[in-house]
Amino acid sequence: MNSPFSFSKLLNLSGGFFVGERSRCAEPSTICIDSREAGPRSLFVPLRGERTDGHLHIESAVIAGSSAVLVEQAWAEAHTETLQSWSSLYPVLFFPVDDTLKQMQELAASHRMRFSDVKVIGVTGSNGKTTTKEMIAAILETMGRTYKNHGNLNSEIGLPLTVLRMNREYDFAVLEMGINHIGEMDVLVDIARPDTALITNIGSAHIGYLGSKRKIAEEKRKIFSFFGESNNAFISENEKFADVLAENMQGKLYRFGVRSLPELREVQDMGLEGQKLLFTDCTIQLVLPGIHNLNNALAAVMVTRSLGASWDQVRIGLENLNAVFGRSQILRGRIDIVQDCYNANPDSVVAAVRMLVGMPTQGRRLLVLGDMLELGEESEDSHKTIGRTLTDSPVDRVFFFGTEMKAAAREYKLAGKDVYHTDDYHSLEKTLLAAVEPGDLVLLKGSRGMELERLTAPLLEDQQKKIS
Known part of the structure; x- marks a missing residue:
């Protein structure tokens, strides 16, 4: 099958314009948006994000072997000498386009139709x-x-x-x-x-x-x-x-x-x-x-x-199916861990807690609950609702983690529950390790950005130390 990012297709995106010497360059056979994944004959597509601009990493991709790069027209016009210098040093072609993301999407739509x-x-x-x-x-x-x-x-x-x-x-x-x-x-x-x-x-x-x-x-x-x-x-x-x-x-x-x-x-x-x-x-x-x-x-x-x-x-x-990372992963040991921390919103939290409560265990049921992100104006009310919902749940102990979870912890405390809340990861880890006992069942639930999977290795190592 012909490459979806052949030079002819890239030229269509750029209106026929490119920077570099075509005879020196091999057509790309792979695509990447992260310069760390770039390699020989790759097409590098730099994207503008909230935290960084992929155009800042073009040279890294080219050094790694990218033979073609989409660049936004405005950036190319502001860095003409830089592009010319790179094209003389490396076997790479640069294709200026209006919007690198939209052009990548256009390539994908065309490729799908094949x-x-x-x-x-x-x-x-x-x-x-x-x-x-x-x-x-x-x-x-x-x-x-x-x-x-x-x-x-x-x-x-x-x-x-x-x-x-x-x-x-x-x-x-x-x-x-x-x-x-x-x-x-x-x-x-x-x-x-x-x-x-x-x-x-x-x-x-x-x-x-x-x-x-x-x-x-x-x-x-x-x-x-x-x-x-x-x-x-x-x-x-x-x-x-x-x-x-x-x-x-x-x-x-x-x-x-x-x-x-x-x-x-x-x-x-x-x-x-x-x-x-x-x-x-x-x-x-x-x-x-x-x-x-x-x-x-x-x-x-x-x-x-x-x-x-x-x-x-x-x-x-x-x-033959195995659990996907961070989604209802069961890790068995002296303590059992349910690692369900790839995503979190009010619906998935309620479902995960219901699952935890329904599982048999020799010890206690402990819940580590991290912030539910990307809820916007609904965030405080949603976290409050989770806090109130948990007051009726037979979970033995809840560890609230994150700035947003403060609202949930407050509601939980109003119901007369013993509450622990922190927005400091190291404090959370230390407190949880001190609290967990052999036979306990621990559910880690939170949005991806909270990285609750960081707790898994310390929990398993701590129990191993206690065995030895």
């Missing part, structure tokens, strides 16, 4: 996107060549990178599509063009940027924008915004969940070992605990069954 025979499944929603994507991909991998986002490359930056790295033919592509502002789904769906699409749920993730749950629903439903009568859409049977999501949608609408899958006979809670799903034609041991992971699995079952998966393929796929 995979006309690939069945593309789009996955979005406020919670459970990544886990559901992994479940769907695990089943589809038993059916044919399957591509998926690596890690969390699902945004207006991550998705085009994901698509542009599709470098061979596949039977299926499972593309997670995450948004945090109005208009982003328009960009993502134009790139992905899914044939089948799933919305896991509508919650309060990123509500600070999107404004309200209804606004979130109105944005998420755009995943169905290019649907026709032959396309399949999947929405939870419990979705309160189902009518909003399905409004003006073309194609066939299916609901997923316990009541919507007649083949599901029984679900057995196995605690830390996960749960056993008894279907009419097979029994599946799911390693992930919690009702939210059950819903994710049922969504994956219905989507893949619609694509022709047999029950044996469903079983093999789900039973």
Whole structure:
């Protein structure tokens, strides 16, 4: 397959203009936006961010071997001599464009259209996107060549990178599509063009940027924008915004969940070992605990069954699945740790606490709760609500961490509860290590920016020391 970033394609983006000596340069075969990932024959795309400007790292990428670089026109005009100097020193071409991000997205949209025979499944929603994507991909991998986002490359930056790295033919592509502002789904769906699409749920993730749950629903439903009568859409049977999501949608609408899958006979809670799903034609041991992971699995079952998966393929796929980093990871030892700290919003926190309370344990249930970020004006009220909700939960001790969690801790204390709160990580670690005892079950839950996984190694090491 020809490279999606050939010189001819890059010249189309730059209006035919470039800086450098073409005869010295090899066409790029890979793409990166981080100069630390640059290598021989890579296309480097510098992006402007809140903290830094990728243009500051162009020389590092070129030294590492990048043979082509997109540069913003305004930056190029202000650094003409620098570009000329680099092009004389290194075998690299520079292509000035209006907006490097938009041009990268345009390349991705064009590249996607070359995979006309690939069945593309789009996955979005406020919670459970990544886990559901992994479940769907695990089943589809038993059916044919399957591509998926690596890690969390699902945004207006991550998705085009994901698509542009599709470098061979596949039977299926499972593309997670995450948004945090109005208009982003328009960009993502134009790139992905899914044939089948799933919305896991509508919650309060990123509500600070999107404004309200209804606004979130109105944005998420755009995943169905290019649907026709032959396309399949999947929405939870419990979705309160189902009518909003399905409004003006073309194609066939299916609901997923316990009541919507007649083949599901029984679900057995196995605690830390996960749960056993008894279907009419097979029994599946799911390693992930919690009702939210059950819903994710049922969504994956219905989507893949619609694509022709047999029950044996469903079983093999789900039973070969391992927990994704930071999402319901179970770490067993003298203490048991549930590492669920990749994302947090009011809905996912409630789901995680419900999971914690339902798990059997020889000791106490301890909850380390970090800030829920990106909630905007809703943040204080949301944290207060979590604090009040926890007062009725049979969790033995709660450790509140972060500036936003101060509101939750205050509500918790008003109910007469013993409260611990800090916004200093080292204080949190020291206090938690002093409190934990063999047999305890610890849940780490917080937004990615709180980095609660930092506690995992100290907790495990501390228990090992106590053994020796």
